[in-house]
Amino acid sequence: MTLADLKPGQSGEIVKIQVAGALKRRLMDMGVVAGTTVRVEKVAPLGDPLEVLIKSYKLSLRKSEADKIDVEAVA
Amino acid sequence: MADKENEDSQKAASDRKASLVIAVAGNPNAGKSTLINAMAGTRLQVGNWPGVTVEKKSAEFEYSGRRITMVDLPGTYSLSPYTQEEIIARDYLVHERPDVIINVVDATNLERNLYFTLQLLELGIPLVMALNMYDEAEQKGFRINAEMIASTLGCAVIPTVATKGEGIDRLIEMAVEFADPSKRYSSASASYGEDIEKAVQTVVENVRHRGGKPSGHEALRWQALKLIEGDELVLEETGISEDEVFLEKATHHLRKAHGEDLEMLLADTRYGLAAGLTREALQKPEKRKRELTERIDAVVLNRYLGIPVFLLSMWLIFKLTFDIAGPFTDWLDAVISGPLTRWALSLMTLIAVPDWTVSLVTEGMIAGVGAVLVFLPPIFAMMFFITLLEGSGYMARAAFVMDRMMHAIGLHGKSFIPLLLGFGCNVPAVYATRTLENPRDKALTALLIPLMSCGARLPVYVVFTGVFFSAYAGTVLWSLYLLGIMLAVMMGWIFKKTLFRGEAPVFIMELPPYRLPSVKNLLIHTWEKGKHYLIKAGTFILAISIFIWFGLNLPWGVESKKDSYLGLISQAAAPVFAPLGFGTWEAASSLITGVVAKEIVVSTMGEVYAPKACEEEQSEALTVGEDLKEIGVSFAGALGEAAKNVFSTFGIATISAGEEDTTGIKAAIARNFTPLSAYAFMVFVLLYVPCLIVLIAMRHEFGTWKWAGVAIAYQSILAWTVAFIIYQGGRLIGIG
Numbered sequence: 171m172t173l174a175d176l177k178p179g180q181s182g183e184i185v186k187i188q189v190a191g192a193l194k195r196r197l198m199d200m201g202v203v204a205g206t207t208v209r210v211e212k213v214a215p216l217g218d219p220l221e222v223l224i225k226s227y228k229l230s231l232r233k234s235e236a237d238k239i240d241v242e243a244v245a
Numbered sequence: 246m247a248d249k250e251n252e253d254s255q256k257a258a259s260d261r262k263a264s265l266v267i268a269v270a271g272n273p274n275a276g277k278s279t280l281i282n283a284m285a286g287t288r289l290q291v292g293n294w295p296g297v298t299v300e301k302k303s304a305e306f307e308y309s310g311r312r313i314t315m316v317d318l319p320g321t322y323s324l325s326p327y328t329q330e331e332i333i334a335r336d337y338l339v340h341e342r343p344d345v346i347i348n349v350v351d352a353t354n355l356e357r358n359l360y361f362t363l364q365l366l367e368l369g370i371p372l373v374m375a376l377n378m379y380d381e382a383e384q385k386g387f388r389i390n391a392e393m394i395a396s397t398l399g400c401a402v403i404p405t406v407a408t409k410g411e412g413i414d415r416l417i418e419m420a421v422e423f424a425d426p427s428k429r430y431s432s433a434s435a436s437y438g439e440d441i442e443k444a445v446q447t448v449v450e451n452v453r454h455r456g457g458k459p460s461g462h463e464a465l466r467w468q469a470l471k472l473i474e475g476d477e478l479v480l481e482e483t484g485i486s487e488d489e490v491f492l493e494k495a496t497h498h499l500r501k502a503h504g505e506d507l508e509m510l511l512a513d514t515r516y517g518l519a520a521g522l523t524r525e526a527l528q529k530p531e532k533r534k535r536e537l538t539e540r541i542d543a544v545v546l547n548r549y550l551g552i553p554v555f556l557l558s559m560w561l562i563f564k565l566t567f568d569i570a571g572p573f574t575d576w577l578d579a580v581i582s583g584p585l586t587r588w589a590l591s592l593m594t595l596i597a598v599p600d601w602t603v604s605l606v607t608e609g610m611i612a613g614v615g616a617v618l619v620f621l622p623p624i625f626a627m628m629f630f631i632t633l634l635e636g637s638g639y640m641a642r643a644a645f646v647m648d649r650m651m652h653a654i655g656l657h658g659k660s661f662i663p664l665l666l667g668f669g670c671n672v673p674a675v676y677a678t679r680t681l682e683n684p685r686d687k688a689l690t691a692l693l694i695p696l697m698s699c700g701a702r703l704p705v706y707v708v709f710t711g712v713f714f715s716a717y718a719g720t721v722l723w724s725l726y727l728l729g730i731m732l733a734v735m736m737g738w739i740f741k742k743t744l745f746r747g748e749a750p751v752f753i754m755e756l757p758p759y760r761l762p763s764v765k766n767l768l769i770h771t772w773e774k775g776k777h778y779l780i781k782a783g784t785f786i787l788a789i790s791i792f793i794w795f796g797l798n799l800p801w802g803v804e805s806k807k808d809s810y811l812g813l814i815s816q817a818a819a820p821v822f823a824p825l826g827f828g829t830w831e832a833a834s835s836l837i838t839g840v841v842a843k844e845i846v847v848s849t850m851g852e853v854y855a856p857k858a859c860e861e862e863q864s865e866a867l868t869v870g871e872d873l874k875e876i877g878v879s880f881a882g883a884l885g886e887a888a889k890n891v892f893s894t895f896g897i898a899t900i901s902a903g904e905e906d907t908t909g910i911k912a913a914i915a916r917n918f919t920p921l922s923a924y925a926f927m928v929f930v931l932l933y934v935p936c937l938i939v940l941i942a943m944r945h946e947f948g949t950w951k952w953a954g955v956a957i958a959y960q961s962i963l964a965w966t967v968a969f970i971i972y973q974g975g976r977l978i979g980i981g
């Protein structure tokens with residue numbers, strides 16, 4: 171399951187980031203690291219990007235990137 | 246004795262440097278620039294979105310007899326930079342090594358900010374932490390144990406509220422104390438665990454052995470960590486290759502114990518420490534209140550309302566800009582063409598200057614500069630609303646909402662911010678492209694920026710709509726802005742398919758909470774943005790106006806302006822514009838000179854169509870007192886009208902600068918254009934080549950004339966083609 175599969179209001183715990191290089195580095199620097207809980211807050215009016223809550227701040231990223239972040243759903 | 250004194254002060258100087266350099270670093274949008282403004286009384290640009298500061302800026306002040314230089318750095322999430330402005334911050338910290346770092350930390354977002362603090366500590370530069378946004382943290386009910394953070398990290402931690410100047414005195418005091426080499430605080434950087442520390446040790450020894458320590462002794466730890474991570478910039482700077490034997494050896498154990506991805510290992514380690522420290526030092530309230538930001542976003546980012554809200558706010562900005570500014574524009578126009586010109590004339594008669602000087606001053610300088618000055622009200626109003634957008638936090642939301650659409654033209658939501666800034670002025674907009682990650686987005690965004698109709702083009706529209714379309718001026722203005730946007734979409738799509746093929750960029754952006762900018766700050770930053778127009782009018786435009794006057798009056802004694810140098814050149818160029826409906830030499834001359842700055846189009850028209858000064862003189866017998874009274878009364882009238890406009894009209898009010906006068910530039914325009922050719926002309930001005938300053942900014946930003954050249958080429962073709970279609974198409978269907 172990936173971050174893109176979560177619906178607004180659902181949370182998940184990051185398991186693995188499936189990207190490489192600079193993009194991965196950037197995601198890590200912004201707090202997208204394994205073990206962190208993320209909650210999907212909103213989907214933009216046109217269906218993309220997503221707004222997620224991570225480490226107590228709001229981050230927006232596209233579904234195509236969210237799709238490469240493996241998560242495990244948490245209740 | 247004198248010698249002894251000298252010696253003493255020298256000794257004092259050796260452990261108390263006379264001047265200190267304090268770098269201010271931290272995550273984007275943490276309040277660094279606000280903090281420096283509060284400390285040094287500067288007016289650095291501030292805004293509630295990440296990426297406001299894109300250049301290193303410094304501010305100086307005296308503190309207990311010492312010269313303090315504060316360096317404002319662009320915000321960055323890490324010392325392994327991703328975007329160009331982050332590289333600026335990183336390079337400064339690594340290579341210039343300030344005496345002390347003030348690390349501005351957003352107290353509401355402790356964990357991610359501490360992750361960066363840990364990286365700063367690796368540098369081995371004394372560090373003082375400003376625990377900023379403390380007011381917001383308190384409001385959320387956060388309780389932060391600053392002492393615990395201080396003792397764990399070996400730095401000072403001072404709670405601050407930069408917007409109110411709270412904690413500033415204490416912060417500067419600590420920063421100065423930490424900077425003194427005599428008291429050199431060893432920022433005992435937190436241990437990254439035995440395995441990593443051992444590897445660092447090995448790398449440090451090897452690097453030292455090789456004699457390669459380009460960024461000073463203390464940064465060795467940082468350098469070693471980056472080498473272990475395989476940071477490309479550091480590998481390049483040190484000339485060490487990634488598969489160097491000693492590196493392999495040093496990391497061998499790490500790889501075996503923790504896997505191949507050492508970059509991730511270190512990120513995890515730092516985040517582990519940051520999370521641990523946050524857990525211990527931060528106490529959150531049991532129950533979380535639903536915050537204002539979330540309530541606003543429930544509407545603003547709503548599935549169905551998001552787009553309407555966006556369109557409505559854009560429309561409101563335009564409406565209010567013209568509603569409020571319109572009456573003042575009329576007032577300024579009346580003042581400049583009336584009393585001001587009269588005073589200048591009487592003054593010149595008094596000191597009996599030659600006729601040609603009278604003409605230079607009234608037809609050249611006053612007409613030229615005046616034509617531009619008149620439009621300061623809408624320009625300032627536009628800047629005010631852009632400042633409001635920036636300060637409130639809506640800017641980042643607009644990027645979020647528009648990302649999907651931008652995606653279609655090969656860009657992403659973040660490009661939307663420079664484009665929006667472009668409506669104020671294209672020049673800062675070009676610099677704002679720096680926050681975009683890859684060069685492809687930057688170039689594409691910069692190429693589209695000139696299609697965003699900037700404040701300088703406004704004067705042209707206002708004059709022409711005032712003459713031909715006063716009944717529905719609002720709609721006509723709107724249509725021009727909209728046309729620019731639509732063509733940007735079209736060109737974006739074309740560029741994406743031609744010059745900029747390749748994969749679409751990624752979009753990762755922080756959404757800050759909404760904040761209410763203070764009135765004082767709004768006014769200061771509106772002024773800072775708008776004053777450039779004022780300065781430009783007084784220098785650049787004045788000079789060009791004089792130049793144009795000579796162009797129109799040389800060779801000496803030329804009878805008609807048409808036969809002047811500028812007239813002759815314009816006559817030669819005019820046929821190019823004939824198919825577009827404005828093949829007169831007057832139009833051509835204003836377009837040619839308008840390349841320098843677009844407001845000059847109206848300046849030139851002001852001069853080209855200016856009536857001979859002497860013809861006007863007689864009617865005036867008003868005293869200065871009466872003049873002043875009139876100015877005051879009409880100003881009060883303008884105020885009233887502006888207020889009325891805002892509340893009573895639903896459409897967009899018009900600016901009708903000097904509608905009544907029949908001798909001025911308006912009358913001349915009415916004679917020389919038809920509504921159709923006027924519209925084609927406005928479209929042409931909207932689209933044709935970026936102004937000189939934008940071209941220079943493009944050159945500056947990209948280090949090559951290439952993109953400036955592309956902009957000139959595509960815009961000339963686009964402007965001509967679109968104006969042609971409008972004019973000829975309009976004639977075909979029988980308009981005009």
Ligand SMILES: Nc1nc2c(ncn2[C@@H]2O[C@H](COP(=O)(O)OP(=O)(O)OP(=O)(O)O)[C@@H](O)[C@H]2O)c(=O)[nH]1
Nearest residue numbers: 274275276277278279292296297298320378406407
């Ligand atoms: N409530 C509150 N707001 C603050 C405080 N400090 C700064 N702000 C606001 O936070 C926003 C960001 O401030 P800036 O000074 O532009 O931040 P910066 O760190 O320079 O940001 P970049 O240049 O983008 O890296 C602005 O809207 C400020 O008004 C504070 O202590 N309390």
Ligand SMILES: [Mg+2]
Nearest residue numbers: 277278297298
């Ligand atoms: Mg800043």
